[in-house]
Amino acid sequence: MTDWGWVAFAYTLVYGTLIGYVTSLVMRTRRANGEATRR
Amino acid sequence: MIHHVLVLVRSELRNERRSGEVATVVIPFGAVAVLIIPMAVGIDRPLLSQIGPGLFWAIVLLFGIVVTQRQSGAAERPQHDLLTLLGVDPAARFAATAIASFVLLVAFEVAIGAITMVLYDPVVIGWGWLAVVLPMVAAGLAMIGTIAASVTSGLGGRGALAPLLVAPIAIPLLLGAAQATEGLRVGAGILRWVLVLAVVDVLLALTGVLTARPLEES
Amino acid sequence: MKRTIEVAAVGSVLIACVAGLAVPPDSVQGDLQRIMYVHVPSAWLAYLAFGITLIGSVGYLVTDKLRWDRLAGSSAEVGVVFTGLALATGSIWGKPVWGVWWTWDARLVLTAAMFFVYLAYLALRRSVDGAERRAQRSAIFGIVAALQIPVVHFSVIWWRGLHQPPTILRPDNPQIDPPLLFALLLAVFAFTLVYVALLNRRIDLAVAEDLLTDAPRADEHVAGAAVTAPQLGDWR
Numbered sequence: 477m478t479d480w481g482w483v484a485f486a487y488t489l490v491y492g493t494l495i496g497y498v499t500s501l502v503m504r505t506r507r508a509n510g511e512a513t514r515r
Numbered sequence: 516m517i518h519h520v521l522v523l524v525r526s527e528l529r530n531e532r533r534s535g536e537v538a539t540v541v542i543p544f545g546a547v548a549v550l551i552i553p554m555a556v557g558i559d560r561p562l563l564s565q566i567g568p569g570l571f572w573a574i575v576l577l578f579g580i581v582v583t584q585r586q587s588g589a590a591e592r593p594q595h596d597l598l599t600l601l602g603v604d605p606a607a608r609f610a611a612t613a614i615a616s617f618v619l620l621v622a623f624e625v626a627i628g629a630i631t632m633v634l635y636d637p638v639v640i641g642w643g644w645l646a647v648v649l650p651m652v653a654a655g656l657a658m659i660g661t662i663a664a665s666v667t668s669g670l671g672g673r674g675a676l677a678p679l680l681v682a683p684i685a686i687p688l689l690l691g692a693a694q695a696t697e698g699l700r701v702g703a704g705i706l707r708w709v710l711v712l713a714v715v716d717v718l719l720a721l722t723g724v725l726t727a728r729p730l731e732e733s
Numbered sequence: 734m735k736r737t738i739e740v741a742a743v744g745s746v747l748i749a750c751v752a753g754l755a756v757p758p759d760s761v762q763g764d765l766q767r768i769m770y771v772h773v774p775s776a777w778l779a780y781l782a783f784g785i786t787l788i789g790s791v792g793y794l795v796t797d798k799l800r801w802d803r804l805a806g807s808s809a810e811v812g813v814v815f816t817g818l819a820l821a822t823g824s825i826w827g828k829p830v831w832g833v834w835w836t837w838d839a840r841l842v843l844t845a846a847m848f849f850v851y852l853a854y855l856a857l858r859r860s861v862d863g864a865e866r867r868a869q870r871s872a873i874f875g876i877v878a879a880l881q882i883p884v885v886h887f888s889v890i891w892w893r894g895l896h897q898p899p900t901i902l903r904p905d906n907p908q909i910d911p912p913l914l915f916a917l918l919l920a921v922f923a924f925t926l927v928y929v930a931l932l933n934r935r936i937d938l939a940v941a942e943d944l945l946t947d948a949p950r951a952d953e954h955v956a957g958a959a960v961t962a963p964q965l966g967d968w969r
Contacts, residue, residue: 477829479763479764479765479829480764482768482826483767485825486772486821487750487771489822490822493814493817493818494927497931498931501931505937505941508938508944509941511945512941512945663874666874667857667860667870670860670861676856676857679852679853680853680857680874682853683853683878684850684877684878686888686889687881687884690888690889690891690892694891707891711884711887711891714884715881722876722880729794729873730870
């Protein structure tokens, strides 16, 4: 793999994980708020 | 308070003698580990002789955690509630459980050590210093195990949670013991590793005693 | 305020990303140096988040207010993400540079140990029911663990003392050129904003979840036993 390939791998992993984590936080919060209003 | 501690230690050790968990379960479990490792890495004598001491310490640590989570420990619910009702100082309870675990761990170390000597035939130099290192490791593991047992007490399916809590924190114990053993073998200075063990032990004793009452209340 | 931080975080990350890709390659490591622009900030945040968890733990034990525990728990979850990323990017950097996915470099070992402490802490939090009980036990474990970390630090460094990799090929080369240093610092700043934004969101989630389980909030005045009647199974 070329150097840029490794760099792309690292950047995709990092930013992908951060975006994924934010998404999961948003979804979990929505779920918790949704359940709370239902009670 | 010293009186409480002594009475509790004696009672815990008596409980352990009755249940026999360490002698009939944990020591055999550790021994099995010592036995099966060569089946995995090969029975090359020089290799086993070389890895023997390090492996001994790893097994003491990982399997020793089980000793500290034993059923006869005072962190278990019935004993815990009774002692609370009797107004025993939580710090005394921590000290007693830790001391009892310490005694059992030393016995564990001796048993596993003997088996390791037989099966791996390691070169061991500096028995004097090892006689100091062994109890220091046992003390540290006993204390961190006791704290972990209290923190996880009453939780259903405790299983591997307490060992998970103990393992990363016990790294300095492992490094100190293994490096000291290796240092003795090659004639290098081991004072810094004994210092590491001492610092771990002192820190754990302080935190164990200071957190005993807050833990009590949770 | 939170919205501002989030916008600033996204903005600065974009700028840092562009900077990281636009600066000239390192004279020794070449383009692989660019991995440092995500690795170093991740590692920095791993340690910062850990410190915040410790502060939250102490704060809870001292004040008995749940908001400190929410801070500790949230920082731990965000921290474990960054620690994992630090380890992964360290490995990805190490493979082409050193030829192996893992070396027993002191810093890597320490980060791995911290990762496991985080995992243990989060596992403990997940197993305890009841906000106060969870807060109490997590805080105590957090402090016990944090006190041992310096000892872990020194023992690992002493252990690896003789086996450092060659200076030039170390992850953070001290002889770094100014534009590269700027890109690095920019990345650290951007990631710190990301951490704060994530932390805020995670704390909001913790508040929402606590409301869900009807635990009284730290700033709520409880009307009496009728409001917080003990739940079944709460005798412990």
